[in-house]
Amino acid sequence: MKLVKVVAAIIKDNENKIFATQRGYGELKGGWEFPGGKVEDHETLQQALKREIKEELDVEIEVEDFVTNIEYDYPTFHLSMDCFFARIKAGELKLKEHSNAAWLASDELDSVDWLPADLTIINLIKEKL
Numbered sequence: 001m002k003l004v005k006v007v008a009a010i011i012k013d014n015e016n017k018i019f020a021t022q023r024g025y026g027e028l029k030g031g032w033e034f035p036g037g038k039v040e041d042h043e044t045l046q047q048a049l050k051r052e053i054k055e056e057l058d059v060e061i062e063v064e065d066f067v068t069n070i071e072y073d074y075p076t077f078h079l080s081m082d083c084f085f086a087r088i089k090a091g092e093l094k095l096k097e098h099s100n101a102a103w104l105a106s107d108e109l110d111s112v113d114w115l116p117a118d119l120t121i122i123n124l125i126k127e128k129l
Contacts, residue, residue, distance in 0.1 A: 001073070001076075001077060001078045002076070002077040002078065003077070003078050003080060004038065004077045004078065004079050004080070005038065005039045005080050006036055006037055006038050006039065006079065006080070006081045006082075007036045007037070007039055007045050007048050007049040007052065007081070007082050007083075007084065008033070008034040008035065008036035008049075008081050008082070008083045008084070008118070009034060009035055009036050009049055009052075009053050009061060009063070009083075009084060009085075009086040010034050010067060010083055010084065010085050010086065010125060011034075011035070011053075011061065011085075011086050011087065011088060012085060012086070012087055012129075013087075013088075013103060015105070016105075016106070016129045017103040017104060017105050018034075018103070018104050018105075018106075018109065018125065018129075019035070019093070019101065019102075019103055019104075020032050020033070020034065020101065020102050020103075020104050020109075020112055020114075021033055021034070021035045021056075021057075021095070021098040021100070021101045022098055022099050022100035022101065022112075023097075023098060023099070023115070024095075024097055024098045024099035024100075025097065027076070028074075028115055029099075030099075030113075031113060031114065031115035031118075032112040032113055032114045032115065032118065033114070033115045033118045034083065034118055035052070035053060035056050035057060035098070036048075036049055036052050036053070036056075036081075037052035037055070037056065038052075045082050045084070046063045046084070049061070049063055049084060049086065050063065053086070055096070055097075056096055056097045056098070057091075057093050057094060057095070057096065058091055058092070058093070058094040058096060059088050059089075059090065059091035059092065059093055059094075060088070060089045060090040060091055061086040061087065061088055061089055062086060062087050062088075062089045063084050063085075063086050064084060064085040064086055064087060065084065065085050066082070066083075066084055067083040067084060067085060067121065067124065067125070067128065068082075068083055068121055068124060069081065069082050069083070070083065070117050070118075070120055070121060072116060072117035072120065074116070074117070079117050081117060083121060085128075106125075106126050106129045109122050109125065109126060110122065
């Protein structure tokens with residue numbers, strides 16, 4: 001099975017709301033996720049996350065604490081996803097690859113249809129907020 005190595009940003013605002021995005025493309029289109037993307041061979045996890053968020057959302061982030069690693073088997077690939085808390089450092093959020101987005105408070109995290117891998121850490125995020 002193909003391995004896909006990615007990083008994800010759990011972006012918090014000053015009120016500890018979390019930024020969630022809805023995929024606008026691909027076989028998982030329509031599912032909600034934490035933004036991020038693939039890690040290139042020459043990058044650290046933090047470098048990859050900063051690059052991906054700049055590409056997808058046009059903002060610069062400060063990568064904060066490591067949250068967890070998720071290993072998840074989708075039907076056509078195995079996902080290995082390292083998740084970090086992050087905060088926006090500069091810029092205004094623009095959806096370049098996502099069809100929708102929302103800032104969710106801890107008690108609203110269950111209100112969207114998360115992709116299966118992302119869903120596995122919702123309770124952990126609630127505990128850490």
